[in-house]
Amino acid sequence: MSPIRRLNRGFSLPELMVAVAIGLVLTLTISTMVARQEAVRRGVTSGNDLTSNAAYASYLLDQELRSAGAGFSQAVSSNYSCRLLVSNNNTQLLPSPGAFPAPFASIPQAPVLAPLIVHAGAGAGGSDVIAVATGNSGLTESSVMLSPGTAAAGQVKLPNTLGMRGGDLVLVSQPRNTPPVNCMLQQVSAGFAGGAPEVLTFSGQYAANVINGVALADYAIGDTRVSVLGNVTGNRPKLELLGIDASSRLMAYDLLQLTAGTQQLVEGVVDMRVLYGVAAQPLAVLPAQRTVANWVAPTANGFTAAALSAGTPVAQNNLKSILAVRVGLVLRSDLVDKDDVTPASLTLFSDLPSAVQYTYTVPNGTKTQRYRTVEFTVPLRNVRYAR
Numbered sequence: 216m217s218p219i220r221r222l223n224r225g226f227s228l229p230e231l232m233v234a235v236a237i238g239l240v241l242t243l244t245i246s247t248m249v250a251r252q253e254a255v256r257r258g259v260t261s262g263n264d265l266t267s268n269a270a271y272a273s274y275l276l277d278q279e280l281r282s283a284g285a286g287f288s289q290a291v292s293s294n295y296s297c298r299l300l301v302s303n304n305n306t307q308l309l310p311s312p313g314a315f316p317a318p319f320a321s322i323p324q325a326p327v328l329a330p331l332i333v334h335a336g337a338g339a340g341g342s343d344v345i346a347v348a349t350g351n352s353g354l355t356e357s358s359v360m361l362s363p364g365t366a367a368a369g370q371v372k373l374p375n376t377l378g379m380r381g382g383d384l385v386l387v388s389q390p391r392n393t394p395p396v397n398c399m400l401q402q403v404s405a406g407f408a409g410g411a412p413e414v415l416t417f418s419g420q421y422a423a424n425v426i427n428g429v430a431l432a433d434y435a436i437g438d439t440r441v442s443v444l445g446n447v448t449g450n451r452p453k454l455e456l457l458g459i460d461a462s463s464r465l466m467a468y469d470l471l472q473l474t475a476g477t478q479q480l481v482e483g484v485v486d487m488r489v490l491y492g493v494a495a496q497p498l499a500v501l502p503a504q505r506t507v508a509n510w511v512a513p514t515a516n517g518f519t520a521a522a523l524s525a526g527t528p529v530a531q532n533n534l535k536s537i538l539a540v541r542v543g544l545v546l547r548s549d550l551v552d553k554d555d556v557t558p559a560s561l562t563l564f565s566d567l568p569s570a571v572q573y574t575y576t577v578p579n580g581t582k583t584q585r586y587r588t589v590e591f592t593v594p595l596r597n598v599r600y601a602r
Contacts, residue, residue: 265483265548269589272465272481276542277593279347279457284330284597286350286444286452290358291601293388293440295531296327296524297398299454302423303472310427316477318460319344319468326470327524328386328398329534330598333489333513334520337458342487343513344458351445351452352383361387361439362413367432368424370416373441379409382447384421387431389439396526397429402447420447447473459487463547485547488563488573491518492539492592498532502600507538510564512571535601539594545575548585555582563588
C-alpha cells in the first residue's frame with residue numbers, strides 16, 4: 216500500500232467506538248449536571264417563594280391584628296362582646312340573615328364586638344379563623360356618655376360632639392345585667408360638624424331606626440355610650456374575618472361590607488393556628504402592669520369563641536386579659552420535586568408546653584412539595600390599656 220493511501224484511511228472501528236463512548240460519557244455527565252442544577256434552581260426558587268409568602272403573610276396579619284380594639288376598648292362594660300346590630304341600605308346586615316361566604320360559613324351569624332376572637336377549627340382543613348375589630352376614628356378615641364332619655368329615631372344627644380363629622384360610623388351601646396347585650400351601628404348625617412351641637416343626627420347607608428327588632432329609642436335609658444369607630448370614606452374601621460379557604464389561600468371578609476365580598480390576601484397558606492397570650496388573673500389594677508403570663512389555646516375553658524361571645528362580665532374580663540396572640544402558619548410551595556423533600560409532620564409552637572403545641576400532618580402525595588412554618592407574636596396594644 217502506498218503512503219498516500221495510508222494517509223486517507225480515516226478512523227478505524229475501534230477508534231470510532233472509543234470516540235462514541237467518550238461522547239456518551241460526556242453527554243451523560245453534562246445531562247446529570249444540568250438536571251442537578253435545575254433541581255437546585257427549583258429548590259432555591261421554591262424556598263424563595265415560601266420565604267416571600269411567609270414574610271408577606273406575617274406582615275399582613277400583624278397589620279390587621281396589632282390595632283385590635285382601637286376606638287372601643289375604653290368602654291369594656293358597654294362594648295366588649297355586645298351583639299352587633301348593623302343595617303346596610305335599610306337591609307339587615309348583622310346579625311346576618313344567612314351564612315357567611317366560604318370559608319367562613321361555620322362562623323355564627325350573630326357576631327359580637329370584641330378586639331379579637333379565635334374560632335378554633337372553623338376554617339378549611341380545621342384551621343383557625345380570626346375575628347378582629349379595629350376602629351379608625353383618627354379624631355376621637357374615647358366613648359361619650361349619652362344624655363339620659365335623649366335617644367330617639369335618627370338622633371341622640373351628647374354632652375359634646377367634638378371630633379365627630381359627617382359619615383362617621385358610631386357605635387351606640389349600653390351595659391345591661393342580662394346578656395346578650397346589643398350594640399347598634401349608626402352613621403352620622405352628611406355635613407355634620409362636631410363641636411357646639413349636642414344633638415348627633417344619623418342618616419345614610421348605615422343609619423337605621425330599627426335593626427333586628429331593636430329600636431334606637433331603646434337606648435334612651437342611662438349608661439348608654441357612643442363610640443366613634445371610623446368613617447365611611449377616609450378612615451374606615453375593620454370588622455373582619457380572617458381564615459384559610461379550600462384552595463390554600465388566606466382570605467378576609469369585611470363584616471360591614473365596606474369592601475364587598477371575600478378578599479384574597481396570600482396564596483399557599485395551608486393552615487393557621489392561633490394562641491392567646493393571657494395576663495395573670497386577677498388583672499393588675501394598672502393596665503400598664505399587665506404582661507403575658509401564659510399561652511392559652513382557643514379551645515381552653517373560658518376562651519372558646521362561644522365563651523368569649525357570651526356578653527357576661529366573665530367573658531368581658533377574659534377578653535380584657537388577652538394581651539397578645541401568637542400566630543402559626545404552614546405554607547406550601549406549588550413546585551413539585553422528584554423525591555420527598557418534606558417530613559411526614561410539622562410542629563408549631565414547639566417551644567411551648569406540649570398542651571398548646573400543634574402537629575400538622577402533611578397530606579399524602581404532597582411530601583414532594585416544600586413546606587415552611589412561620590410563627591410570630593402580635594401584641595394587642597389597645598387591649599392592654601382597656602378599662
